[in-house]
Amino acid sequence: MVKYRYKEFKSVLNKLTYPDSWFWARYTLNTYSGCAHACTYCDARSQRYYLEDFENEVIIKTNFDKKLDQRFKRARTLLPDIIAPGGVNDAYQPIEQKIEHSRKVLQVIAKHKFPINIATKSKLVVRDIDILKEIAKETWSTVGFSISTVNEELANFLEPHSSNPSERLKALHTIKLKAPEIQVGIYFMPIIPFLEDDAVSLEDVIKQSKKVGAEFVLFAPGLTLRDAQAQFFIKKLKNSRYNDIVKPLLELYKGHTNPPAYYVRKLNPTLYALCQEYKLAVRVKRWIPNDYRKWNYKISELLLNKEYVDAITTGKSNNNMKWAGLNLNNLDVSIIDVFKRDELSKLKNFSKEIIEFVKPYLEKINTTNEKITLERFIN
Numbered sequence: 001m002v003k004y005r006y007k008e009f010k011s012v013l014n015k016l017t018y019p020d021s022w023f024w025a026r027y028t029l030n031t032y033s034g035c036a037h038a039c040t041y042c043d044a045r046s047q048r049y050y051l052e053d054f055e056n057e058v059i060i061k062t063n064f065d066k067k068l069d070q071r072f073k074r075a076r077t078l079l080p081d082i083i084a085p086g087g088v089n090d091a092y093q094p095i096e097q098k099i100e101h102s103r104k105v106l107q108v109i110a111k112h113k114f115p116i117n118i119a120t121k122s123k124l125v126v127r128d129i130d131i132l133k134e135i136a137k138e139t140w141s142t143v144g145f146s147i148s149t150v151n152e153e154l155a156n157f158l159e160p161h162s163s164n165p166s167e168r169l170k171a172l173h174t175i176k177l178k179a180p181e182i183q184v185g186i187y188f189m190p191i192i193p194f195l196e197d198d199a200v201s202l203e204d205v206i207k208q209s210k211k212v213g214a215e216f217v218l219f220a221p222g223l224t225l226r227d228a229q230a231q232f233f234i235k236k237l238k239n240s241r242y243n244d245i246v247k248p249l250l251e252l253y254k255g256h257t258n259p260p261a262y263y264v265r266k267l268n269p270t271l272y273a274l275c276q277e278y279k280l281a282v283r284v285k286r287w288i289p290n291d292y293r294k295w296n297y298k299i300s301e302l303l304l305n306k307e308y309v310d311a312i313t314t315g316k317s318n319n320n321m322k323w324a325g326l327n328l329n330n331l332d333v334s335i336i337d338v339f340k341r342d343e344l345s346k347l348k349n350f351s352k353e354i355i356e357f358v359k360p361y362l363e364k365i366n367t368t369n370e371k372i373t374l375e376r377f378i379n
């Protein structure tokens, strides 16, 4: 039986130093602390989150909507950017149905015209289509359903209290039909080794995602196995019909927190090829502001998408390209002006390789008087 407690928190909005290059979030917020979905693999059980009894005691953050409204009003310099609710909790966990806590917060976000990216395992998000649609029309809104399997029995073991996968897929389809302006997709993570990583299971998730109208599938092989979270998950597995994977799983991780690089390098190209086959983007299409940040964000997206796809297809990361892309988000002038002054080399991590890559795009933008839409690296 989950206990619910109301508590007032000082902080309501957290600004990230760099945007999260997967979800493009610049701000995070958590309307709840703790999560009654209680997924057996959930990383929130690890000690680094200091959440003692995160699935049995859920804290509802009192006056969250009012505090957020004040935060927006007071901070006149707070630039609109993507807000991602729910880091180690789900904004649409069961209690939300009754108290409409996250819905009220969504109304404040809509009022202040900030874009939003929601990740959830609940069909309840469909209830808020009206507000999400309004946000999409004003700025940008994305809903990604977190799915790691379409096998209902397995999902019942791994994610016992969330909507089942078919309900999540149905919810995605409903949003797609009722509000096509909302970007919809799947967060295919974590992928549990030996349970969800065989060719048929991988293809099933991608095929079903396409069928219901997902625009992207953002995937991540493996899962973390960290201290208390690892102990909990292994114990659950041992007492389940899936106990035969415990030995190979522990052998694969060999005491490490993450799966070995060779495992990830093997799975990533398979997932990428499947997304190509089903014509699904492997990246979320980014929100682009209409101020001096416009081309900084577009070029940043271009660099980060290229780095991402190169890394998953070749197994090699390009840290310089990644940091060039991330740093661009903090530039306080337009990259077009920097380019016109021939000062690209002064930008952080803009090596010869990076300049050569972005220059053709900047030349095109410059000569066409910024009226073109920069073709995204991946559509």
Ligand code: SF4
Pocket: 035, 036, 037, 038, 039, 042, 043, 044, 087, 088, 089, 090, 121, 162
């Ligand atoms: S929905 Fe997310 S935060 Fe909640 S228990 Fe599951 S994995 Fe953890």
